[in-house]
Amino acid sequence: MKKLINDPQAVVAESVEGFVAAHADLVVSSGDEEKLFVSRAGGAVSGKVGLVSGGGSGHEPLHAGFVGLGMLDAAVPGAVFTSPTPDPIVAATVAADGGAGVLHIVKNYTGDVLNFETAAELAELEDVTVTSVIVDDDVAVQDSLYTAGRRGVAGTVLVEKIAGAAAERGDDLEAVAAIATRVNENVRSMGVALTACTVPHAGKPSFDLAEDEIEIGIGIHGEPGRERIPAASADEITERLLTAVADDLQVASGDRLVLLVNGMGGTPASELYIVYRQARALLEQRGASVERSLVGNYVTSLEMQGASVTVLRLDDELLSLYDAPVHTAALRWGA
C-alpha cells in the first residue's frame, strides 16, 4: 500500500483540515475531533430547512464537497468506510438547523441507518425536528424485505443537489423530504470495479481481483460486487450497467434524464467519457433524451479504478431544481 498519507488513523482529520483550509470561503470544520463535521461558512440559514448528510469517509467529494449554497448545510465524515457515530451527527444537525428543521440524507447501509436513527432521536431532544430520507439507488443489489435492501451510491449526489435546491427556495421540511424521496424513487445506479481499493488502516486491498477480471455491481466501500466476470470492453461493460439501470427504472421513450457517469477515484477522465458516450447512446436508442450530464469523480471508493452509471428521470420541477444555483467545492453553477 502506497498512499499520500501520514498516520493512517489521522487520514480523515488531516484531510478535512486541508479541505476547509482550501475552501474557507465555503466551509468550516467543527474542529472537534470527537464530533467532526463540516458546515457552511456562514452558519445555518435562518428559516431554511437544513440538510445534513454523512457516512464513512473515502467517498470524496461526497459529502463535504457538497456543502454550500443550494446543497448541504453540513456533512459528517466517519472513519474511512465506517459510518460516523451519533454524536457528531447530532452536533451537525444542531448546527444546520435554521429553525425550520433538518433533513437527514442517509445512504442505505445498516451502519448509516442505525447511527443516523439514534442521532435523529437525540437531536429531537435538543428541539430540532428531523426527518430522514434513505437513499437506495444501487440496482446491483436485490431489493428485498428480507435483506439490508439496496445500497445508496452515486444517486445520493442528485438527491442532495435537488433537495438542496428545494430547501434553498424555501420549501418546508415535509416538502424538501418529499422532493428528496421523489428523486430517490426516480434514480438508479450500478457500478463496476477494475481494481480494489485499500483502506488505510487495513493496509491490504479490499478484495483480490485477477489481472483479467472485473467486479460488476461493486459497492462504494470496497465490498465485493454482484459477480466477477472476465475483463471486457468499455462498451460491453457500460451496456451491462446501463441495461440494469434503465430496465429497473423502466426508462421509456420520451423520458428526460440526467446521466451521471461517476468515477470510483482511480479512473482517468478519458475513460469516464468513453463510458458516457456508450451510456448516452444506449439511452437514446430507447428514445429517451439526456437533458443534463455529469461526468467525473463524485462518489468514490478511495483509489479504486472503475465507474458507475446513474440515471435520474426528470420532470419539470426536478429539472428546474437541478438547474438552480449551487456553489460547493465539488459542484458549482449559477452562483
Add this chain to the structure above:
Amino acid sequence: MKKLINDPQAVVAESVEGFVAAHADLVVSSGDEEKLFVSRAGGAVSGKVGLVSGGGSGHEPLHAGFVGLGMLDAAVPGAVFTSPTPDPIVAATVAADGGAGVLHIVKNYTGDVLNFETAAELAELEDVTVTSVIVDDDVAVQDSLYTAGRRGVAGTVLVEKIAGAAAERGDDLEAVAAIATRVNENVRSMGVALTACTVPHAGKPSFDLAEDEIEIGIGIHGEPGRERIPAASADEITERLLTAVADDLQVASGDRLVLLVNGMGGTPASELYIVYRQARALLEQRGASVERSLVGNYVTSLEMQGASVTVLRLDDELLSLYDAPVHTAALRWGA
C-alpha cells in the same frame, strides 16, 4: 492492463466524442479524425485573441476541459502522450481566430514545441497571426541551455486561465502573450508518483516501481522522475516538493500565492487535501499568504497515483484575471 476502453487506438476519438456530447453547451469537436480538435460551441469570438493549446492526450481535463469562456478557444488532443501533428493544430488555430490573432500555449516538450512551431508557420500562410508562449514550470528538471529545458506541467492550467481572462477582457495578442509569459515566469511545479501509468497502446506500465518506492520529480507522461526514493509520509513528500518549488520561485514573506495541488489521475481527493494542508502550512511558515487554491485533477497522467504541487506568485493584475469569470468543463466560476 485493465482499462475502461474499447480499441486502444480509438481511445482519444471516443473519449472526445463523449466529452463533447456531455458538454455540448460549451464545446464542439471538429469531427475530423485527421484534424481532431475541440473548440468553443459558439465558434471564434470576433475581435478577441484566440487561445489554442494542445498536446498528447492522457492529461485530462487538460486541455479540452479548459475550453470555454475565459479560457481556451480550442484544444488539440494528440495520441496518448504524443504531441499532435501540425495539421490539426493549424485547423484549430484557424478556427480560433477571431481576427485578433491566436496565442499558442505550448508545454515545453521537444515534440510539442516542434509541432506547434510548424503549425504556427503554416497558420501564418493562412493569414492568422500566431504568437507562442512556452510553459516550463517543472523544477524537477534542470534548466539548462544544453538540454531540452524544463517541462510544462500543471502550471499550464494557470497560464491558460489567466491568459484566457486577459484575452476575454480585450487585450491584444502582444498583451495576452505578455500576461501568459508573466504567469509562466511566476509559476513553479514539482510532482511525485506512487505508481506508474499504462499507455493503452503500450499495454505495460511506463516504469516499474517497487511497493516501497516512489518517483520524485515525475513528469506527466509516465516518464521516470528525477530520483527514486523509499516511500515516505505525505508530509515528508510534500515538504520535498514544496521546498523545491518555493526555493526556485524564491517565495518570500508577504508574497501572495495561488496554491494548486494537482492529482495525477489515480489519487483520492482526500490524499490531495492532506498534501494541500502541509504545502499551505509550509508556505505560511515562509510568511507568504495563500490567496487562492485549487485541489483536484487538473493535469493528469492517466491513472497514475501521485500529485504535484504548483505555486504561482500573484500581483494585483494576475489575481484579478485569476478571479475573472471562467466557464469550462473542468473549471468554472463567476459565470
Add this chain to the structure above:
Amino acid sequence: GSLGVAWARAWVEASADVMRQNRMALIDLDRAIGDGDHGENMDRGFTAVLGKLQSTETETIGDVLALVAKTLMSTVGGAAGPLYGTAYLRASKAAGTTLDAAGVADVLEAALGGIVARGKADREDKTMVDAWGPASEAARDVARAGGSGVEAVQAAAEAAQAGAVATEPLTARKGRASYLGARSVGHRDPGAQSTALLLDAAAAAAREGERG
C-alpha cells in the same frame, strides 16, 4: 461461582486485549464479505472503553456495561457500533449486583434483544445474532441445570464460538455481506466472530476471578 463488578472490569480489560490481538483477523473476515473495517472499528472502540474505564469508578456490573455501551456507541460507528452499543446498554440494565448462571443468561438475552430490536436480523441471517443467540441459550441451559455463573459464561463463550463457525455455510441476509448473496457462503461473519471473542474474554475473566 458468581460474578461481580471486578469480573466486569476484568472482562472489559480482556476484551480490549482480544480486540487488539484480533484486529487484523477481523479485518480479514470483513474484507472477504464486507468492507474490511470491523477489526479496526472494534479495536478503536475497546481502546476507548479501556481508557474510560481506567479513569472511572464503577460500583456495579451495570455501571461497567453502561460505560462500555456509551463508549462503543460514540467511537465504533458502522453497523457494529449501534448494535454492540445497544447490546451492552440492555445488558447493563439487566445486570444485578452479582450474576449467577440465571443472571448471566438474563444479561445475554437482554443483549441479544437489543441487537434484534435495532438490527432486525433473524437467526441464520449470518450476523452477530448467530453468536449471541446460541450463547444466551447455553447460559440458560446451565442455569436450568443448576450450574454456576462462571460455568454459564464458559458455556456461552463456547456456544458463541460454535455459532460463529456455523455462520460459514450461511447466505447473508442482513448487513453488508447480504449484498454478496450466494457469494457470502463459505465465509465466517466478522460480527459473530467478534462476539465469540468478547464472550471468550468474559469466560477467561471469570476463570481468572475463580482462581484469583
Add this chain to the structure above:
Amino acid sequence: GSLGVAWARAWVEASADVMRQNRMALIDLDRAIGDGDHGENMDRGFTAVLGKLQSTETETIGDVLALVAKTLMSTVGGAAGPLYGTAYLRASKAAGTTLDAAGVADVLEAALGGIVARGKADREDKTMVDAWGPASEAARDVARAGGSGVEAVQAAAEAAQAGAVATEPLTARKGRASYLGARSVGHRDPGAQSTALLLDAAAAAAREGERG
C-alpha cells in the same frame, strides 16, 4: 550499384515492415528513458506511409521521400514526427534520379542537417543524431573510396546501428530522456535505434535490388 526509384519504394515497404516488427522493442526502449510511445508513433506513421505509397505514382526517389516526409509529419506527432519529417523532406530535395555512393552520402547528410536544424542536438546528446551522423560519414567514406551506392547504404546502416548502440553509455541532453539526467545512462536511445532500423531496411532493399 546505383539506386533508383524502385529501391526507394522498396525501402519504404521494408521500413513499414521493420517498424511493425520492432514496435514493441522501440516502445520498451522509450519506456525506459522516455514515455513509451516511440514504437507506436513510428508504426502508425509508416503504416500511413505505406497506404499512401500504394495509391501514389512516384517518378523519382525525391517523390518517394517527399511523400514519406509529408505523411510522417502529419501522422507521427511527438518529437520524432517533425524530426523524421524534416529529415525525409531535406533528403527528398537532395536526391537525384539515381544515387551512387556520393548521392547516398548527400541524401544522408541532408537528412542529418534537417534533424539538427529542427532539434538542435549535438553529437553525443543521445538522440537519433548519433545514428544519422555516423551513417552519413560512413556513406561519404565509401564514396571517397570509390564504392557503389549499394555499398554506401550498407555501410551507413552498419554505422547507424553502431551509433545507436554507442548511445547506451551516454547521458541524454536533448529530448525527453534528458529529464532523467544521469539515470539515462545504460539505455539505448529509441530514436537512434529506429534510425538504425530504417537504414537497415534501406540496405536490405538495396541488396534485394542488386539480386532482383
